[in-house]
Amino acid sequence: MxxxxxxxxxxxxxxxxxxxxxxxxxxxxxxxxELKRLQKETNLDSIQKEIASMKQQLQEIHRIFELQTEEVIRSYQEVGVTC
Known part of the structure; x- marks a missing residue:
């Protein structure tokens, strides 16, 4: 036993x-x-920040393009006036 x-x-x-x-x-x-979930959220946050940055850059480039277009038009009008 x-x-x-x-x-x-x-x-x-x-x-x-x-x-x-x-x-x-x-x-x-x-x-x-939980760590994998947090890592995915961190990656998502990183991608969202990158997208926001790219949108801001795009807006700035668009603004510059508009200014250049206006300048080209003015230059063309000045050439047309003097010709």
Missing amino acids: ENFNRLVSSQLETMDKLLYLQAELERCQEIER
Whole structure:
């Protein structure tokens, strides 16, 4: 009977380790999922900032193009007037 009790006790210790490791594994996997989600959000934020920057650059280039167009028109009108 002493051998049986020792084996059962050993098995219970093993079961405790198993349950502990299973709980730790699940906790770590949850942390991993959260980190992946945060990484995706960080990447999204980075892309959104890049898009906003590109839109701003596009507006500036559009403004410069309009100014150049106006200058070309004025120059053409001046040439037409003097010819």
